[in-house]
Amino acid sequence: MSKYETVIGLEIHTELLTKSKIFCGCTTEFGGDPNSHCCPVCLGLPGALPVMNQQAIEYAVSAGLALNCRIPRYNKFDRKNYFYPDLPKAYQISQFDLPICVDGFVEYELEGERLRAGITRAHLEEEAGKSVHSGNSILGSDFSLMDYNRSGIPLIEIVTEPDLRSPAQARSFLEQLKSILEYTKVSDCKMQEGSLRCDANVSLRPVGSLELGTKVEIKNLNSFKAIERALEYEVHRQAQVYDQGGRIVQETRAWDDVAGITVTMRSKEESHDYRYFPDPDLVPIEIDAHWVERLTDALPELPLAKKQRFIESYGLSDYEAGVLTASQDFALFFEQTVAEYQNGKDVANWLMGEFSKLLNNARITITDTQVTPRQLAELLMTIDKGLISGTQGKEVLSAMFTSGLNPSVIIKDKGMQQISDSQALAGVVDQILADNPKEFERLQQGNEKLLGFFVGQVMKETKGKANPQVVNQIISERLRELS
Amino acid sequence: MELYQYTARQLQQCLSDNEVTSEMIVNSFLAQIERVEQEIGAFITVTADQALEAAKESDIRRRRNELVSPWDGIPIAVKDNMSTKGIKTTCGSKILANYVPPYDGTVIRKLKAAGLPLLGKTNLDEFAMGSSTENSAFAKTCNPVNWAKVPGGSSGGSAAAVAGYEAPWSLGSDTGGSIRQPASFCGLIGLKPTYGLVSRYGLVAYASSFDQIGPLGRSVEDVADLMNIISGYDQLDSTSVNRDCPNYAAALTGDIKGLRIGLPKEYFAQGLNDAVKAAIMAAVDKLVAAGAVVEEVSLPMTEYAIETYYLITSAEASSNLARYDGVRYGLRVADEDSITMFKSTRSAGFGPEVKRRIMLGTYALSTGYYDAYYKKAQQVRTLMRREFAEAFAKVDILITPTTPTTAFGFGEKKNSLEMYLSDIYTVTVNLAGVPALSMPVGKDQEHLPIGMQLIGQHFAEEALLNTAYTLEQVKLKEGCVHE
Numbered sequence: 001m002s003k004y005e006t007v008i009g010l011e012i013h014t015e016l017l018t019k020s021k022i023f024c025g026c027t028t029e030f031g032g033d034p035n036s037h038c039c040p041v042c043l044g045l046p047g048a049l050p051v052m053n054q055q056a057i058e059y060a061v062s063a064g065l066a067l068n069c070r071i072p073r074y075n076k077f078d079r080k081n082y083f084y085p086d087l088p089k090a091y092q093i094s095q096f097d098l099p100i101c102v103d104g105f106v107e108y109e110l111e112g113e114r115l116r117a118g119i120t121r122a123h124l125e126e127e128a129g130k131s132v133h134s135g136n137s138i139l140g141s142d143f144s145l146m147d148y149n150r151s152g153i154p155l156i157e158i159v160t161e162p163d164l165r166s167p168a169q170a171r172s173f174l175e176q177l178k179s180i181l182e183y184t185k186v187s188d189c190k191m192q193e194g195s196l197r198c199d200a201n202v203s204l205r206p207v208g209s210l211e212l213g214t215k216v217e218i219k220n221l222n223s224f225k226a227i228e229r230a231l232e233y234e235v236h237r238q239a240q241v242y243d244q245g246g247r248i249v250q251e252t253r254a255w256d257d258v259a260g261i262t263v264t265m266r267s268k269e270e271s272h273d274y275r276y277f278p279d280p281d282l283v284p285i286e287i288d289a290h291w292v293e294r295l296t297d298a299l300p301e302l303p304l305a306k307k308q309r310f311i312e313s314y315g316l317s318d319y320e321a322g323v324l325t326a327s328q329d330f331a332l333f334f335e336q337t338v339a340e341y342q343n344g345k346d347v348a349n350w351l352m353g354e355f356s357k358l359l360n361n362a363r364i365t366i367t368d369t370q371v372t373p374r375q376l377a378e379l380l381m382t383i384d385k386g387l388i389s390g391t392q393g394k395e396v397l398s399a400m401f402t403s404g405l406n407p408s409v410i411i412k413d414k415g416m417q418q419i420s421d422s423q424a425l426a427g428v429v430d431q432i433l434a435d436n437p438k439e440f441e442r443l444q445q446g447n448e449k450l451l452g453f454f455v456g457q458v459m460k461e462t463k464g465k466a467n468p469q470v471v472n473q474i475i476s477e478r479l480r481e482l483s
Numbered sequence: 484m485e486l487y488q489y490t491a492r493q494l495q496q497c498l499s500d501n502e503v504t505s506e507m508i509v510n511s512f513l514a515q516i517e518r519v520e521q522e523i524g525a526f527i528t529v530t531a532d533q534a535l536e537a538a539k540e541s542d543i544r545r546r547r548n549e550l551v552s553p554w555d556g557i558p559i560a561v562k563d564n565m566s567t568k569g570i571k572t573t574c575g576s577k578i579l580a581n582y583v584p585p586y587d588g589t590v591i592r593k594l595k596a597a598g599l600p601l602l603g604k605t606n607l608d609e610f611a612m613g614s615s616t617e618n619s620a621f622a623k624t625c626n627p628v629n630w631a632k633v634p635g636g637s638s639g640g641s642a643a644a645v646a647g648y649e650a651p652w653s654l655g656s657d658t659g660g661s662i663r664q665p666a667s668f669c670g671l672i673g674l675k676p677t678y679g680l681v682s683r684y685g686l687v688a689y690a691s692s693f694d695q696i697g698p699l700g701r702s703v704e705d706v707a708d709l710m711n712i713i714s715g716y717d718q719l720d721s722t723s724v725n726r727d728c729p730n731y732a733a734a735l736t737g738d739i740k741g742l743r744i745g746l747p748k749e750y751f752a753q754g755l756n757d758a759v760k761a762a763i764m765a766a767v768d769k770l771v772a773a774g775a776v777v778e779e780v781s782l783p784m785t786e787y788a789i790e791t792y793y794l795i796t797s798a799e800a801s802s803n804l805a806r807y808d809g810v811r812y813g814l815r816v817a818d819e820d821s822i823t824m825f826k827s828t829r830s831a832g833f834g835p836e837v838k839r840r841i842m843l844g845t846y847a848l849s850t851g852y853y854d855a856y857y858k859k860a861q862q863v864r865t866l867m868r869r870e871f872a873e874a875f876a877k878v879d880i881l882i883t884p885t886t887p888t889t890a891f892g893f894g895e896k897k898n899s900l901e902m903y904l905s906d907i908y909t910v911t912v913n914l915a916g917v918p919a920l921s922m923p924v925g926k927d928q929e930h931l932p933i934g935m936q937l938i939g940q941h942f943a944e945e946a947l948l949n950t951a952y953t954l955e956q957v958k959l960k961e962g963c964v965h966e
């Protein structure tokens with residue numbers, strides 16, 4: 001047991017899924033030729049003015065509601081002033097003292113325990129452009145090029161309370177947050193495209209202490225794995241400093257994913273004075289309480305609630321429900337299948353097993369598959385009726401996956417209808433019993449294991465088409481006849 | 484009389500009587516520019532070719548009976564801080580010396596839509612910061628009334644162009660008196676509209692919550708007509724007011740019976756030139772004779788006007804002018820990395836007055852000073868608005884001098900503070916966001932024009948214009964309109 005308690009708070013930036021940018025009509029589409037999604041406003045040309053995108057306000061409010069935030073009646077926009085080539089106006093339009101969402105929380109789970117982290121605030125702001133350096137980094141590059149396609153994409157910055165107590169908690173929290181934002185459909189949260197980014201504040205304090213230790217901010221955390229690793233490294237580093245009687249200085253450190261260490265970026269003294277002040281080009285926003293009510297009503301069932309319901313309604317395990325509800329689309333596919341075929345446990349097994357394997361191999365998500373929930377339900381019913389075996393079912397699913405055809409068509413095409421006709425099977429069984437007299441004798445003497453041997457032989461003979469239950473019945477009849 | 488000596492209304496009459504063509508009119512002005520521009524220096528850019536082209540198109544429309552507005556074919560000059568597509572927009576600054584915008588500001592679009600040929604872009608104090616046009620990086624503009632005197636500023640070029648008969652009317656911008664003070668110095672009518680009445684989209688920002696575009700002309704009718712062309716809601720400007728605009732020309736009835744005029748005593752106290760005071764009082768007497776009633780009012784917050792004005796405008800300017808960093812357009816002084824490039828570019832590109840205000844504004848917004856300076860100034864601004872509202876509960880318009888003195892000589896104002904004090908009667912209007920008009924009411928011993936300022940409550944442009952018109956008519960009858 002460590003003598004230090006870890007205290008972590010996160011700042012998460014996520015791009016909103018609006019069609020146009022926050023202050024102009026330019027598209028927010030990812031990619032495109034450099035500087036092809038730009039206009040005087042998002043390039044910050046002299047004289048251009050911002051106009052608020054109503055959809056961005058709506059998405060921010062919805063995100064806030066999903067994070068259990070309060071939506072104050074008034075919010076306003078401020079200018080955050082600093083010089084950087086990717087910032088065309090040399091100020092970012094953001095929200096300082098009156099953010100759009102305040103005082104929320106997120107419930108998440110870790111090792112079966114339900115935990116909660118507070119959300120201090122979530123505010124709206126604009127994205128900056130992107131530098132493209134001629135070399136590997138800004139240092140040592142002969143020149144840099146600027147691409148402002150990203151400039152002006154709406155962002156929300158979510159700031160948590162320092163409520164997270166371990167790197168694992170931080171990761172689980174972030175996974176839950178991502179899932180909530182995806183469920184709410186306000187962001188696609190693609191970390192690899194930078195539409196979800198995270199900075200962390202970490203400090204240690206003696207166990208039992210209520211005072212916060214000196215915090216260090218860590219930037220450049222580009223994946224869940226990086227976040228957990230960087231935090232583990234930093235916790236370890238700070239503990240070592242304290243153990244050696246040292247002092248932690250307030251600073252910003254960058255995570256180096258290759259070296260697996262954090263390195264100093266800038267000290268507190270070098271930190272910017274952003275000279276925030278209300279943006280005179282925008283008017284304060286008044287939020288209508290009825291509108292917030294409508295948005296609250298329109299919120300989808302969120303991941304944890306859905307998971308709980310899956311456990312209760314379909315008799316799933318905690319693990320199964322967790323996997324199925326990690327993605328809203330996956331959960332929807334599950335429920336649509338269960339609507340046609342009521343055995344939830346069965347559906348869960350197929351979705352999490354064979355179906356997921358096919359998705360992974362094809363590197364696609366469930367929204368891209370050709371298989372419909374109705375088709376999957378039909379397949380499971382066909383197996384239930386004994387028309388095909390479970391083994392055959394896997395083969396059929398694989399064919400459905402590549403062709404999009406109904407299972408009945410595939411079964412007919414492949415001629416793999418299961419033989420359940422006992423008269424047809426009786427001849428095969430009798431022949432095999434006759435061919436293996438010693439084994440049959442031992443079976444008669446009560447060696448149950450040999451039942452499996454005979455069923456296997458029949459399956460082999462019928463190329464797997466025999467209904468094993470019917471084969472079982474016939475052998476049992478023969479035993480009765482002889483006894 | 485030559486065409487260039489006509490008012491816009493007179494030109495309109497000639498055009499509709501088919502006595503002249505737009506091409507003849509534009510040629511007349513271009514010839515006058517050729518004659519006097521060497522001495523006056525009103526323009527930074529003369530757009531002769533474009534003006535003639537537009538005039539010819541207007542003449543074609545006239546022949547086809549396809550006029551786009553009653554002012555189709557009447558040319559205009561525009562201050563060089565309004566974004567004009569394909570035409571240099573320098574703001575009188577080296578940093579934008581070669582900047583050619585890819586877009587037209589809303590007001591420019593409105594001028595084009597009304598068929599007004601653009602004669603050129605007029606000189607100004609760099610980024611509209613100044614009261615004499617001496618801060619222009621490019622040219623010295625002389626007062627056409629007396630070449631030894633400044634034309635006022637910052638819209639000195641726009642005023643000089645009209646006073647020097649180089650344009651029938653023009654557009655200026657007014658942040659703290661930049662239309663009214665040059666109008667006063669050059670003997671013109673100049674109107675600073677209510678904040679939000681004319682779109683700022685495309686007006687290169689100096690102080691966003693103060694800036695307002697407005698007309699300058701030689702007659703009240705021209706100014707009213709130009710207001711009809713440029714005012715109106717614009718969804719590209721969030722601070723634009725969405726309300727129906729009246730027909731300002733129709734408000735010119737010449738009837739002011741019962742009009743309640745307030746004379747704020749603080750504006751007639753120490754520092755006011757005797758000749759100016761006498762001329763104002765004589766004009767007020769004429770208005771009384773026309774049916775107005777006069778009372779003294781008090782605006783005690785006026786004492787804090789200059790400090791409040793310079794704190795807030797400089798704070799906004801420090802942020803508005805931060806975008807001139809050499810990255811995307813305008814001057815770039817190459818240096819080893821981006822931050823030193825910013826510094827070198829800005830050091831070389833901005834003049835001393837602009838640098839002074841950027842420094843002042845940056846300081847006022849800095850951590851530790853924000854509350855004492857910027858925030859306090861905003862509180863005073865709120866009190867000033869309230870004070871104006873209280874005054875307008877008692878009277879319809881306020882009358883004050885536009886400036887404490889008539890036009891001063893080049894280099895006469897030895898330091899910034901002296902220069903700032905020449906705006907003492909005009910800045911409160913921008914702090915309160917109310918409209919105000921300056922009109923000539925006489926001349927001093929040096930035959931320099933004296934300006935009288937009429938201030939109204941929000942959206943009281945009609946009352947201001949009609950009062951000015953009434954006085955203008957009285958003076959016309961007395962045979963001394965251009966005294």
Ligand SMILES: [Zn+2]
Pocket residue numbers: 021024025026037038039040041042043152
């Ligand atoms: Zn844009």
